[in-house]
Amino acid sequence: MRMSEQESITTHQAVVIVANYILGVGILTLPRSAAEQVKTPDIWLSIIIGGLIAMLAGLIIVKLSQKFPGMTFYDYSQQIVGKWIGCILNLIVIGYFISMASVMLRAMAEVNTLFLLEETPRWAMIIAFMWVGIYLVVGGLSAITRMFEIIFPITVIIFVLIAVMSLKIFDINNLRPVLGLGIAPVLNGVKTTALSFSGFEIMLLIVASMQNPKTAQKAVLIGIGIPLLFYVTTALMVIGALTIEGVTSLTWPTITLIKSFEFPGILFERYESLLLVIWMMQIFTTFVITHYSAAMGMARSMRKDIRPFLYVLMPVIYIVAMLPKNINDLFHFSDSIGKLAFVMFVILPIVLLGIAKLRGVQT
Amino acid sequence: MNPQWLKSRTLWICGMLTILILLTGCWSRREIEDLGITIGAAVDIGKETPVEQEFEEQGGDYSKQNALTLTYQMVQPGQSSTSDKGGGEKNYRNISVTGDSLYEDTREIALMQARPIFGQHYKVIVISDKVARKFNMRLLFDFFIREQEFRPSCLVLICKGEARSALDQKDKSEFPSMRLLSITNNRYRSTRILKPMSLSKLLPEINSSSSFLLQNVITAEGEVKFAGAAVIYGKTGKLIGFLNEEDLESINWMTAKVKGGVLKSYDSHTGQPILYEITSMKSKIRPHIEGNRISFDVEIESDGRLGEQWENGNGFDNRFIRRVEEETVKQVRKRIDKMLHRIQKEYRADVIGLDQYVRIYYPRTWEKIKKDWDDKFANASIRYRVKVKIKEFGTTSIKVH
Numbered sequence: 001m002r003m004s005e006q007e008s009i010t011t012h013q014a015v016v017i018v019a020n021y022i023l024g025v026g027i028l029t030l031p032r033s034a035a036e037q038v039k040t041p042d043i044w045l046s047i048i049i050g051g052l053i054a055m056l057a058g059l060i061i062v063k064l065s066q067k068f069p070g071m072t073f074y075d076y077s078q079q080i081v082g083k084w085i086g087c088i089l090n091l092i093v094i095g096y097f098i099s100m101a102s103v104m105l106r107a108m109a110e111v112n113t114l115f116l117l118e119e120t121p122r123w124a125m126i127i128a129f130m131w132v133g134i135y136l137v138v139g140g141l142s143a144i145t146r147m148f149e150i151i152f153p154i155t156v157i158i159f160v161l162i163a164v165m166s167l168k169i170f171d172i173n174n175l176r177p178v179l180g181l182g183i184a185p186v187l188n189g190v191k192t193t194a195l196s197f198s199g200f201e202i203m204l205l206i207v208a209s210m211q212n213p214k215t216a217q218k219a220v221l222i223g224i225g226i227p228l229l230f231y232v233t234t235a236l237m238v239i240g241a242l243t244i245e246g247v248t249s250l251t252w253p254t255i256t257l258i259k260s261f262e263f264p265g266i267l268f269e270r271y272e273s274l275l276l277v278i279w280m281m282q283i284f285t286t287f288v289i290t291h292y293s294a295a296m297g298m299a300r301s302m303r304k305d306i307r308p309f310l311y312v313l314m315p316v317i318y319i320v321a322m323l324p325k326n327i328n329d330l331f332h333f334s335d336s337i338g339k340l341a342f343v344m345f346v347i348l349p350i351v352l353l354g355i356a357k358l359r360g361v362q363t
Numbered sequence: 364m365n366p367q368w369l370k371s372r373t374l375w376i377c378g379m380l381t382i383l384i385l386l387t388g389c390w391s392r393r394e395i396e397d398l399g400i401t402i403g404a405a406v407d408i409g410k411e412t413p414v415e416q417e418f419e420e421q422g423g424d425y426s427k428q429n430a431l432t433l434t435y436q437m438v439q440p441g442q443s444s445t446s447d448k449g450g451g452e453k454n455y456r457n458i459s460v461t462g463d464s465l466y467e468d469t470r471e472i473a474l475m476q477a478r479p480i481f482g483q484h485y486k487v488i489v490i491s492d493k494v495a496r497k498f499n500m501r502l503l504f505d506f507f508i509r510e511q512e513f514r515p516s517c518l519v520l521i522c523k524g525e526a527r528s529a530l531d532q533k534d535k536s537e538f539p540s541m542r543l544l545s546i547t548n549n550r551y552r553s554t555r556i557l558k559p560m561s562l563s564k565l566l567p568e569i570n571s572s573s574s575f576l577l578q579n580v581i582t583a584e585g586e587v588k589f590a591g592a593a594v595i596y597g598k599t600g601k602l603i604g605f606l607n608e609e610d611l612e613s614i615n616w617m618t619a620k621v622k623g624g625v626l627k628s629y630d631s632h633t634g635q636p637i638l639y640e641i642t643s644m645k646s647k648i649r650p651h652i653e654g655n656r657i658s659f660d661v662e663i664e665s666d667g668r669l670g671e672q673w674e675n676g677n678g679f680d681n682r683f684i685r686r687v688e689e690e691t692v693k694q695v696r697k698r699i700d701k702m703l704h705r706i707q708k709e710y711r712a713d714v715i716g717l718d719q720y721v722r723i724y725y726p727r728t729w730e731k732i733k734k735d736w737d738d739k740f741a742n743a744s745i746r747y748r749v750k751v752k753i754k755e756f757g758t759t760s761i762k763v764h
Binding site for chain 1: 483484511514516561562563564566567570571719722723724726727729730
């Protein structure tokens with residue numbers, strides 16, 4: 001498949017894609033999963049360190065992609081490590097994207113069942129979500145990016161609004177002391193927090209479509225920086241209001257935070273619906289981009305048009321999404337995908353970059 | 364007219380009509396009139412109401428132990444907006460159910476009412492002191508915190524006596540639950556109100572097994588009053604006793620969780636009351652740990668005005684002002700001493716929240732001692748300094764010529 005002019009994206013768009021992809025389930029669960037590991041109020045430090053690690057990994061990925069201009073990971077993997085190993089790598093990456101899309105769908109359905117649509121069956125929500133998604137992804141990368149550009153500012157505005165409102169129950173003492181038990185607990189949590197930034201791996205694919213691939217470094221740094229800001233703010237607000245002891249026992253701590261305050265006299269109560277709206281949009285962006293990436297992998301490997309693969313993947317993603325038996329299974333599933341992401345997108349790019357340098361592979 | 368064109372047009376119209384029908388949203392809608400909007404709950408020791416007993420005589424029974432009685436306060440739709448029109452009609456309704464599972468009790472209401480419980484607008488939960496003495500808070504609140512329909516912003520209160528009675532009142536113009544909630548907004552007028560404890564603030568206390576206070580409510584003849592606080596002991600999670608209004612006031616002085624209020628003292632020469640009104644309050648708490656000895660230094664500073672005097676004394680004279688300040692300090696110290704004796708010696712429970720300061724200033728030591736903190740607290744020495752400054756005395760002052 002040839003990259004048409006229309007499909008090329010600007011640096012600004014690349015930033016939005018990375019940021020939208022990273023923001024996902026993490027906003028609602030990261031405070032808890034990080035608090036479980038860190039056990040001190042310093043989780044915001046863990047998140048910052050995790051973000052820096054993600055930035056480093058993102059830079060390596062960009063470096064790797066820049067060595068092969070106009071080519072995605074699916075194309076150049078075979079050039080670096082040979083046809084067979086390259087093929088296997090592509091399959092793993094495709095599998096990763098499929099699982100990621102499935103986890104997004106299922107998490108969306110779980111939160112919806114609990115907070116919004118109590119009686120709607122999960123399949124109904126998931127299928128509706130998928131069809132809207134396919135409507136977008138058949139339009140190609142440019143349609144996806146334009147959609148992301150609309151969603152992004154809405155997310156920022158609502159998020160800032162909610163963060164300011166939750167200051168009402170914020171207590172700085174809950175965040176003290178800083179580094180009370182030293183740096184060790186902070187490092188304990190870095191593994192979890194770094195994984196919450198998975199999403200920068202999209203640079204493996206989109207650098208090829210960038211109008212100006214030289215600015216990819218900037219794009220990935222800002223693209224990770226924005227979610228970093230979101231995550232740190234969320235963590236500060238949640239811990240500041242609910243304390244570290246409270247957070248560890250809450251399934252969706254951020255939603256509980258929003259439900260914990262009221263502003264009598266303002267038109268409405270129940271501000272959590274606002275948070276759920278932007279969260280749902282973020283889940284949608286993550287879902288479409290992973291769906292598209294998986295289909296793209298198949299199309300590129302077989303050198304065919306992407307559209308049929310988009311449709312073929314729908315039932316696959318649906319089945320994988322329905323596999324976890326309960327919410328704990330879902331969290332475990334998502335954890336293991338995170339571990340896979342660490343191997344595939346932090347360690348592997350370094351190895352590939354090394355091999356490419358040693359063998360002097362050029363396009 | 365071209366039949367081909369007609370055919371496609373008919374098809375188009377049919378298609379649009381189908382879409383129109385399919386797109387009418389609100390699939391799982393529930394009309395607001397059909398919701399049993401619930402604004403308060405009360406938990407009492409299980410005692411079946413006469414209605415329930417009669418139901419059971421007629422066979423309306425299921426397997427349960429009558430451990431708890433749960434009372435919900437539901438808004439009566441249609442009447443809530445025209446509250447004074449109905450005359451003797453109440454605009455709320457209390458429904459009591461007895462059982463051993465709070466959730467099952469809640470669902471039992473669906474068997475009796477056209478509108479089942481809808482909990483998104485919860486304002487207060489009142490727990491009877493007898494229940495709090497018998498059950499661990501962790502178990503008691505499990506349902507309220509777990510159920511996603513309930514708001515974590517909901518206020519938690521203890522009622523000495525029957526909790527149900529706090530959700531009832533003579534005055535029909537307002538909702539009893541709303542009144543309880545509104546009283547907590549009066550902290551700018553009284554120092555004897557505890558900082559509101561919502562479900563989301565309760566959760567960390569329960570999880571960390573620390574001792575804490577809950578606002579106590581008492582009732583008499585359909586009226587309510589906030590009266591002191593209930594002491595919940597961390598290790599057992601149960602209620603172990605009460606602090607009276609002055610004890611609660613002293614705790615609020617120590618932690619400076621005061622927005623306004625008055626303090627009455629007696630002039631030691633004349634024995635007449637003098638009233639000090641608080642306009643601002645600050646406190647600084649510093650923990651010290653040397654070996655096994657734990658101590659605290661508390662500095663309390665307050666600005667205010669002379670509110671009332673029952674004796675001769677010239678407010679324009681600084682000597683008199685200073686005397687009033689001294690008397691006020693003396694009174695505060697007396698009350699704080701009494702309060703400290705009660706919580707350190709009698710209850711042996713840190714309900715002031717001093718553990719926060721140890722955690723912040725001595726994080727490593729805190730990890731070691733947090734398990735027995737209440738015992739450590741009971742033996743800690745607490746030094747405090749009170750500074751009171753009278754800035755003014757209102758629009759008049761008695762002048763003696």
